[in-house]
Structures are given as C-alpha cells and as structure tokens.
Amino acid sequence: MNELNCDNWTSVKLGDVAFDINDRVANPSESGYECFVGLDHLTSGDFTIRNWGSTEDVTSSMKLFKKGDILFGRRNTYLKRASMANFDGVCSGDAYVLRFNPELLVDGYLPLILNSSELWDYTNAHSAGGMSKRAKWRDLANFEFYLPSKEEQRRIADILWAAEDVIVKNEQFLAEAEHYKQLMMRELFHKGIGHTEFKEDKKVGVVPVEWEIKKLSEISSIKTGPFGAQLHQSDYVNSGTPIITVEHLGKYGITNNNLPFVSDEDKNRLFQYILKEGDIVFSRVGSVDRNCLVSKREEGWLFSGRLLRVRPNQDKITPRFLTNYFKHEDFKGYMKKVAVGGIMASINTALLSNVHIPVPSVNEQKQIAAILTQIDETIAAARETIESTKALKMKLINELLSPHLE
Structure with missing residues (x-):
C-alpha cells in the first residue's frame, strides 16, 4: 500500500459518524425474524457476527437490527465485542445497535473504528459499574478520532477486510479439519487398520476381533489430586513449581496462563x-x-485437587493412543452420561477405573496415533495462521486508523 495521505484527515466524534438505533420487536418469536444475537454470540476482534441463536424461544421484547448494523456489547466492555451483522434479526438490550452515517463513512469502516485499541481504551475508561461495567452511548458518542477522506477509508477498509477474510477462511478450514479428525477417530477406534473381522462389545461397541477390552485400571494407574487438607490456595506463591488446575485444561493442550505456584518445600511434601x-x-x-x-514442558509440575491423573502403563497402552481415545466423541458422551451430580457433575477414581478401553497391539496403537497426530499438526498450523493473522489485523487497525499519533 502506498503512503497514506494524512493531510485531509479531520477530527470527529463517534456520534457524528454513527447512529444509536433503538427500534424494538415486541414478540420476536412471532416477528418473522429468525436470528437472535446475545452478547455470548459476539467474539472479541471479529468484524462480523458468526454465531447466533433462534428467536423461537425468545419471549420478551428485543432490539431490532438490520444487515450492515454493528452490535456493540455495552456490558462487560473489557471483553471488547463489536461486530457487524450480515443479516436482519433481533438482539439483547445489552448491545447497542449502531448504524453508520453514509455521508461521512464508507460501508465497512465503522467496524474498524469500533475494534481499535484507542476506542476500547476510551470505552473502558468511561464505563461504570463494579463486576459488570457498562458503557453509555452519551459517553461513547463523545469519543474523538481522526477520520480520513472516503477514498482513504476505502483503501484502509480493503486491507483490513482482506485480513478478516483470511481469518474466516482459516477458521472454516480449522472447523473442517476438527470434524475430519472426529470422523477418523470414529473409524480408527472401531475398525482399526487393516482388519476384516469384528466383534460387538456392549461397553465399547464394534471393534476388531483381535483387540482386547480392558478396564482403565488394568492399563494405567489413576490418582486424585491433593485435597484441601493437603493444599490450600493460601499455599500458592508467586514463583516455584506450577500447579495445573481445571482452568488450564485447554481444547488443544495445557495452557500456562495465570498458573499458580508452590514452593520447593511444598513440592517435596506433595511429591x-x-x-x-x-x-x-x-x-x-x-x-x-x-x-x-502432559508434555515434556509440564513434566515436574503438580496437579490440583479438582483433577485426576491417569498414568498409562506404556507396555500395554501408549499415551498418545489413550489421550486420543479420550478425545473421541463416544468416550466424551459416555463420561457425561455416567458422571454423578447435577449442574456440578463429577467423576472419581472408581468411576474412571471401571471405564472400558479397546486395546489394539502396541504397534497398531502407534500407527493410529501417528495418523491422528498428522491431523493435529494440520490443525495446529491452521490455529497458528489464525492467531498470527489476528495479531497482524489488530496491529494494522491501530496503525492505519491513527496515523496522526505516530
């Protein structure tokens, strides 16, 4: 892109370029509008809305939005949610419906303004409340920024929406790859590799005749993390040995965000x-x-009392085969079904010990794990591309929309 021409940028307020729309729909389920958008459907940094629900069960009055409007999350503003709708629908009253002023903005430029760091810094500084901070339109309308000519707006919008398009396409590919992995797991964990004869087992379903069916306790050891009497949150320190908690069990592996730590003395006590x-x-x-x-990185860490540790007997079951089986939708559905309790369902060592696992030969386990690992590597590459493109997009938003601040 050629150097931006900043000579004709003018200072404006958000209220000059956007209108707060307050049209209401009394009975959404009978309105003819099919899509309902709540704040949970909005994702930070997304230019467009990609998730929504149905109006079928929405009985109270909601706000009406039209295609091209931007839904701005006015509650919990630290979550930074502002996305454009590509369809008509209704939304929660916790969102502002903002419509761009075509006399001052080109189509697609308002979402860029509303996703800039400068806008969100201002919003959070002017939001009120304790646990759930809220923004008021009268404050947002006074947000001042520099606005380029429409020609420059279009050039900037083309660059940033191209980055958004790359993100959307990679997210679609990621979803397809994850779906393909589930299909492959269903095939591999029931048919294996190269088998022609199968048997029906009431615990695990159809599997090759050669496979054994073992209780998890027969192929691994299972241990519950330290209970409160052994470890309290007050024992946590600022550095030392990390402790993995439920919050650190991510979709793609153990995360290291905001890990608690214990001292070397406590580590020795909890060996x-x-x-x-x-x-x-x-x-x-x-x-x-x-x-x-658990990867090489986490070796030597501890696990908390709300976790169970499964340690595979690697002469009988390989960790990668077993962890992939645990990610299989059939297994996940079974765990949810047998868990005890209501809203806070739970499992214990006894329940997990009695789970039945199909066990191929170690060689076949390694072959199955290798196939799934290749898919995982494809998924990881797609995720990395998405994250790097998101970071580039945010960098460009902040650079291209505020050239006067350089």
Whole structure:
C-alpha cells in the first residue's frame, strides 16, 4: 500500500459518524425474524457476527437490527465485542445497535473504528459499574478520532477486510479439519487398520476381533489430586513449581496462563502429585470430559485437587493412543452420561477405573496415533495462521486508523 495521505484527515466524534438505533420487536418469536444475537454470540476482534441463536424461544421484547448494523456489547466492555451483522434479526438490550452515517463513512469502516485499541481504551475508561461495567452511548458518542477522506477509508477498509477474510477462511478450514479428525477417530477406534473381522462389545461397541477390552485400571494407574487438607490456595506463591488446575485444561493442550505456584518445600511434601510426560490429567468436577496429555514442558509440575491423573502403563497402552481415545466423541458422551451430580457433575477414581478401553497391539496403537497426530499438526498450523493473522489485523487497525499519533 502506498503512503497514506494524512493531510485531509479531520477530527470527529463517534456520534457524528454513527447512529444509536433503538427500534424494538415486541414478540420476536412471532416477528418473522429468525436470528437472535446475545452478547455470548459476539467474539472479541471479529468484524462480523458468526454465531447466533433462534428467536423461537425468545419471549420478551428485543432490539431490532438490520444487515450492515454493528452490535456493540455495552456490558462487560473489557471483553471488547463489536461486530457487524450480515443479516436482519433481533438482539439483547445489552448491545447497542449502531448504524453508520453514509455521508461521512464508507460501508465497512465503522467496524474498524469500533475494534481499535484507542476506542476500547476510551470505552473502558468511561464505563461504570463494579463486576459488570457498562458503557453509555452519551459517553461513547463523545469519543474523538481522526477520520480520513472516503477514498482513504476505502483503501484502509480493503486491507483490513482482506485480513478478516483470511481469518474466516482459516477458521472454516480449522472447523473442517476438527470434524475430519472426529470422523477418523470414529473409524480408527472401531475398525482399526487393516482388519476384516469384528466383534460387538456392549461397553465399547464394534471393534476388531483381535483387540482386547480392558478396564482403565488394568492399563494405567489413576490418582486424585491433593485435597484441601493437603493444599490450600493460601499455599500458592508467586514463583516455584506450577500447579495445573481445571482452568488450564485447554481444547488443544495445557495452557500456562495465570498458573499458580508452590514452593520447593511444598513440592517435596506433595511429591506423589508430580506429573510425568505421558500422564493424562482429567477434570473431575464440572466439564468431566476435559482432559489433556502432559508434555515434556509440564513434566515436574503438580496437579490440583479438582483433577485426576491417569498414568498409562506404556507396555500395554501408549499415551498418545489413550489421550486420543479420550478425545473421541463416544468416550466424551459416555463420561457425561455416567458422571454423578447435577449442574456440578463429577467423576472419581472408581468411576474412571471401571471405564472400558479397546486395546489394539502396541504397534497398531502407534500407527493410529501417528495418523491422528498428522491431523493435529494440520490443525495446529491452521490455529497458528489464525492467531498470527489476528495479531497482524489488530496491529494494522491501530496503525492505519491513527496515523496522526505516530
């Protein structure tokens, strides 16, 4: 892109270029509009709305929005949610419906303004409330920024929407790759590789005749994390040995965000809860299907009392085969079904010990794991592309929309 011409940029307020629309729909389920958008459907940084619900069960009055309007999350503003609708529908009253002023803005430029760091810094500084900070339109309308000519707006919008298009396409590819992995797991965990004869087992379904069916306790050891009497949150320190909690069981592995730590003295005291590479940690409360494989990075860390540790007997079962089986939709559905309790469902060592696992030969386990690992590597590459493109997009928003501040 050629150097931007900043000579004709003018200072304006958000209220000059956007209108707050307050049209209402009394009975959304009978209105003819099919799509309902709540704040949970909005994702930080997304220029467009990609998720929505149905109006079928929406009985109270809602705001009306039209294609091209931007829904701006006015509650919990630290989540930075502002996305454009590509369809008509209704939305929660916790969102502002903003419509661009065509006399001053080109189509597609308002979402860029509303996703800039400068706008969100201003919004959070002018939001009120305690646990759930809210923004008021009268404050947002006074946000001042520099606005280029429409010609420059179009040039900037073309660049940033091209980056958005790359993100959307990669997210679609990622979803397809994840779906393909589930299909492959269903095939591999029921038919294996190269088998022609199968048997029906009431615990695991159809599997090759040669495969054994084992209780998890027969092929691994299972241990619950330290209970409150052994470890309290007050024992946590600012540095030392990390402790993995339920919050660190991510979709794609163990995360290291905001890890708590314990001292070397406490680590020695809790030596029986030290993790090894190849262990698998399970959530035992709440989302009982959440589990992650412990990598070399996490070896020597501890796990918390709300987790269970599965340590595979690697002479009988390989960690990568077992952790992939735990990610299989059939297994996840089974865990949710057998968990005890209501809203806070839970599992324990006894329940997990009695889970039945199909066990191929170790060689076939390695072959199955290798196939799924290749898919995982494709998924990881797509995720990396998405994250790097998102970072580039935000960098460009802040650079291209505020050239006077350089």
